[in-house]
Amino acid sequence: MKPNFETMTREELRAYVLENREDDEALAALINRRDPNAVKYTTNDPEEIKEILRKKIAGEI
Template identity: 50%
Template sequence: MLPNLYEQMSFTELRAYIVENREDIEALRLLMSKRDPNSPKYPMPVTEADMQAQIEIIRRKINGEL
């Protein structure tokens, strides 16, 4: 696929394309540039407690609680 075609895709379409074409670095770069700069950032978990806290955050997001 050509990079200008990636720009015409919505975020969701581009993400679905990348799931199927993980080796396409240009598409991945464009997807990362489209991310919301205001979205929350989570630090890399260091301890088991950190990992469990992030798992809980993800669970709550999936269930629509956040």
């Protein structure tokens, strides 16, 4: 029996998805909770992606 994804916090749902990677329904529920105001990056350049990730990890963005 699957848990009720609607009642789970985002953190609980994320943990569930990480433990149940084959559960597409849970992944879809997590994706649907994304922040509509999140920054979108539109690059395919691997070096630029590395730099963005470095800045994100360092807390610069």
